[in-house]
Amino acid sequence: MNTQWHLPGELIERYTTGHLEAVQVMSVETHLMGCARCREAVPYEREWLTAGWERIADAVDRPRPRPVARILRRCGVPEHVAVFLAATPALARGWLVAVTATVAAAVAVAHLVDSTGAAWTVHPLLFFLTVAPVLPLAGIALAYGPRVDPVHETQAATPMAGSRSLLLRALAVLVCAIVLTGLATPLLPGPPGLAAAWLLPALALTATTLALATRVAPPVSAAVLIVAWSCAVLTTGGLTGDGLVLFSPAAQILYGAATVLLIPLVHLRRARFDPGEPRWNRPSASKN
Amino acid sequence: MEPTVSVQELTKRFGRKVVLDGPTLRLGPGVTGLLGPNGAGKTTLLRILATTLAPDGGRIRALGLDPADRAQRTELRRRLGYLPQDPGFYPHFTVFELTEYVAILKELNGRHERHRQVRRVLAEVDLADRARTKVRRLSGGMRQRLALAQALLGDPGLLILDEPTVGLDPEQRMRFRALVSRLGESRTVLLSTHQTEDVAALCERVVVMKGGRAVFDGTPAGLAATATGRVWSSERSPAASELFWRTADGRYRTLGARPPGAVPAEPGVEDGYLLLLGGDARATA
DSSP: OOOSSOOOHHHHHHHHTTOSOHHHHHHHHHHHHHOHHHHHHSOOOHHHHHHHHHHHHHHHHOOOOOHHHHHHHHTTOOHHHHHHHHTOGGGSHHHHHHHHHHHHHHHHHHHHHHHTGGGOSSOTTHHHHHHGGGHHHHHHHTTSSTTTOTTHHHHTTSTTTTHHHHHHHHHHHHHHHHHHHHHHGGGSSSOHHHHTTTHHHHHHHHHHHHHHTTTSOHHHHHHHHHHHHHHHHHHHHHHHSOTTGGGSHHHHHHHHHHHHHHHHHHHHTGGGGOTTOOGGGSTTSOOO | OOOSEEEEEEEEEETTEEEEEOOOEEEOSEEEEEEOOTTSSHHHHHHHHTTSSOOSEEEEEETTBOTTSHHHHHHHHHHEEEEOSSOOOOTTSBHHHHHHHHHHHTTOOSHHHHHHHHHHHHHHTTOGGGTTSBGGGSOHHHHHHHHHHHHHTTOOSEEEEESTTTTOOHHHHHHHHHHHHHHTTSSEEEEEESOHHHHHHHOSEEEEEETTEEEEEEOHHHHHHTTTTSEEEESSOOOTTSEEEEOTTSOEEEESSOOTTOEEOOOOHHHHHHHHHTHHHHHHO
């Protein structure tokens, strides 16, 4: 390129004020690329140029959002929350596949028992109704804590530590489990009201898991409740002769009441989810 | 002038084991090294300062904030950077994704500012050209730099690094030291290490922990000076009860009482450190 020749001042002025034809602009810019002296002569706003380069760098580096983040964005979740939730270990493909497979198996069992009902003494929906409420618990157990989240220690030193992360992730897991299970509910045999009788137990068990998690780690509280719930369904069915006694309207009222009572309790005790909360700040501890 | 970090009679137990037994420290700007053997309480102290663990007793103020208070603890978390001893990663994330995730944890919610900071910290640790590489494909040294990049998000005034040079080869360690040294020019850096070379190379100040207490607090030169008159060089092996080792020139370096025929040797940071540890050093020698 001939760098002995330089852009006349009048041409630079027409270029900077946007009074050149497209072909002249291309010619000027080709010259500018090879001529430092003329580049110096072209006035520009440093902030504008920096911002332009940053936009280009951003477009090049920006990763494609993960599938979970894309779905959450479409549901109206703010971008940073969607990226945060997409990293939840429980929302990884493994848990979603496990929930889908479990729900599908429970639906299949219901149809199998229903079609050969005479040979069985259990209600076709019992397996589904027993399994569906504990699916969110398994997700919460895998959502938060040093044993399930490799980045937990880093996270614990950030403003998102403790209740903000745990409750946000628990809510995402709960919604996800409810949606997947809810999609399967119309496929079940039997009256729609009974087929949906898993929902309030699911909410009550989730609230109880979070309430217990203020004292023990979420995986422990979830495991305890999964075992307790399964034993309760089997035991009450055996004792009363009605396998669905825990899904009766009276029981549903109790689940609803438990949920309503436990949610404020979890809110009041949320500081206990924070690993940096001193013991002497905790309501039940004596002053140090 | 208020120190960046002030620790007073901090205590922490795990079950019956007393891990911190009342250390008191005041740290200002620059790089401070925390030296000590395994079980001395270094990691516990750093975790408490990083607010990932609550103390049983004592007082802390960091960046003018009291982490015992919930609101001040959250504010402190916005302003500190922490590299844990075992920084975990999501191996299927790219370098950019993982750093962005931690940026969100630090409440950098606006996408453009967040991405700008992610690019800045990756450039600072020389990982800009690896932004799209999966974490599982990184070497140990690169992962350590990635962990440091996360700690630098938000331009923290206090940087807490727990054994940042573990697993690095000599060249990586040298580069890491240069980076930490540069970071210490404009902020308070507290790092724990087993390596007395790290302390001698980059720390303006050193605190030696032993049995949950701070047994030395001063400059590296001061730590070396504590060994003056107690470091000896000899041709013959001293008694087995002494703390000694054979050096590259074939002579024996002994710490403590003068062995027969030995001549005084110039003390170093390691000599002062080992003499402070006393029985602990002998047990691990």
